[in-house]
Amino acid sequence: MNPAIQGLITIILGVGGCVGYFYLSNQFLDKVLFPAKGEHAGRNINRANMVRPWLFLAPALLFLGLYLAYPVVATFILSLSERVPGDETRFVGFENYRLMFSEPKFWEAMRNNALWLIVVPAFSTAFGLLAAQLTDRIRWGSIAKSLIFMPMAISFVGASVIWKLVYDTRPADQDQIGILNAIYLHLGGTDPQTWLTIPFWNNFFLMIVLIWIQTGFAMVILSAALRGIPEETIEAAVIDGANPFQIFFKIKVPQIMGTIAVVWTTITIVVLKVFDIVFAMTNGQWETQVLANYMYDKLFRANDWGVGSASAMVIMLLVTPILVWNVMNARKEMR
Structure with missing residues (x-):
C-alpha cells in the first residue's frame, strides 16, 4: 500500500x-x-x-x-538482571550498577556530559538572548531571526554532517574543503589539524553544533518574553537617564529571569540526552563518549542489556529532577 x-x-x-x-x-x-x-x-x-x-x-x-x-x-x-544462555534473564541485584561504576568509559561519559551541561545551555541561552535583543532593534530583524532559527529545522544528524565538513581534514598537499582548516592555513598554520581527534578540545567542537542549533530556540522564546515587558517600564528608565546597557541588564533581564531559567533547563534536558551529534561525528572515539552513546554501545554493540539498562536509568534520574522543576516553574510563570 x-x-x-x-x-x-x-x-x-x-x-x-x-x-x-x-x-x-x-x-x-x-x-x-x-x-x-x-x-x-x-x-x-x-x-x-x-x-x-x-x-x-x-x-x-x-x-x-x-x-x-x-x-x-x-x-x-x-x-537488575543479566542475560544467560538461552536468552533468559537472571536477577543479579545492583551488580550491573557496580560494573558500570567501575568502568573508565562510564566516568569519561559522565565527565563529558558534565562539560556539555556547563557549556551548551550557558552559551545557547546567552547567544539566544543577545540575538533576541539585537534583532528586535533592527529593521530586517525578522529575516535575521529566520536565519538564526533555521538550524532548528535541521536534524541533529544533518547538522553533524554539515559541521563534519567544516572540520574536514585533507593532506597538506591537497586543497582543504574544511573551512576551519582553510582559515587555519591561511592565517599561517603549517599542517592541517584533525580537529575531532584532539582530546578534550574535540568535545568543544562537538558542542558548537548543538549551540548552533539551540540558539534559535532560545532566541524565539526570549524574544517573546522581551516583547512582554511593559513599555512604560522602559520609558520610565529612559526618562531617568538609564543607558541601553543598564536598561538591558538591570530592567529587562531581571523581568524575564523566569523565562531564561525555563530555556536554560529545557536545553539542559536536550544536552543530557545528546546522542546523534557524537555518534555521527566521532562515534564516541577520542574521549568524546557521552552517556547516551555509552548506553547505545552497551545495549546494541556489547549486547549487555543489564549495564545498558543501568546507564539508561542513570540518564533518567539525571533528567527527571530538571524536568519536574521546569514544569513547576512554567506553571508558576503562567499563574
Whole structure:
C-alpha cells in the first residue's frame, strides 16, 4: 500500500476512533450509568460531571502508562538482571550498577556530559538572548531571526554532517574543503589539524553544533518574553537617564529571569540526552563518549542489556529532577 494512503487511513481511523470513544462514553455515562431523570436526577448529574473528566482522560492515561511508565519499569527490572544462555534473564541485584561504576568509559561519559551541561545551555541561552535583543532593534530583524532559527529545522544528524565538513581534514598537499582548516592555513598554520581527534578540545567542537542549533530556540522564546515587558517600564528608565546597557541588564533581564531559567533547563534536558551529534561525528572515539552513546554501545554493540539498562536509568534520574522543576516553574510563570 502507498505510504501516503496508509498514513491517511491511520489518521482517519485514529481521529474517528477518538471521536467515537468520546461520543459513546459520554452517551453511556449520561444514559446508562447516571441518567438525568427521576428523583435522583440532580445527584446523577453531579456524579456524571465528576466521572466525565476521568473518562475523557482515560485514553491519554492508558497510552502514557503503556509507552512511558511500562518502559521505565521494564528498564529498571532489566538493569537488575543479566542475560544467560538461552536468552533468559537472571536477577543479579545492583551488580550491573557496580560494573558500570567501575568502568573508565562510564566516568569519561559522565565527565563529558558534565562539560556539555556547563557549556551548551550557558552559551545557547546567552547567544539566544543577545540575538533576541539585537534583532528586535533592527529593521530586517525578522529575516535575521529566520536565519538564526533555521538550524532548528535541521536534524541533529544533518547538522553533524554539515559541521563534519567544516572540520574536514585533507593532506597538506591537497586543497582543504574544511573551512576551519582553510582559515587555519591561511592565517599561517603549517599542517592541517584533525580537529575531532584532539582530546578534550574535540568535545568543544562537538558542542558548537548543538549551540548552533539551540540558539534559535532560545532566541524565539526570549524574544517573546522581551516583547512582554511593559513599555512604560522602559520609558520610565529612559526618562531617568538609564543607558541601553543598564536598561538591558538591570530592567529587562531581571523581568524575564523566569523565562531564561525555563530555556536554560529545557536545553539542559536536550544536552543530557545528546546522542546523534557524537555518534555521527566521532562515534564516541577520542574521549568524546557521552552517556547516551555509552548506553547505545552497551545495549546494541556489547549486547549487555543489564549495564545498558543501568546507564539508561542513570540518564533518567539525571533528567527527571530538571524536568519536574521546569514544569513547576512554567506553571508558576503562567499563574
